[in-house]
Amino acid sequence: MHLCRQLTLAAVRAWIAEHGEGPSVRQISSVTGLSLGGIAHALPTAWSRTAL
Template identity: 70%
Template sequence: MNRRPEHLTEREEQILAVVRRWIAEHGEGPSVREIADAVGMKSTSSVAYHLGNLEGELGALVRDGHGWRTCRLAR
């Protein structure tokens, strides 16, 4: 399945908005826990799943290192 960034789910849009805002305010990406808190999710595993989609098949995020704090917007 070839999904492109304009086909984000509502949750992916929420997560991407949090990442965008956090990077603008703090200069680095948020942690998975910080994202979960911001979008009202309890499961960090679910947040990591959505982040993986945003990074992988959607190409909206890029990580420069191992953790999500190193992520940046692909566009």
């Protein structure tokens, strides 16, 4: 698995653990520093608590 994807998924998992729900793409961008295009490349098309 690509390091960028691993770090992004780890950040999303941490967000879900803290907030109880998944973040928006803009929130992921803020946390990870990735562009919206980078996030689209790094994350599955439809993510959820079970997908992560």
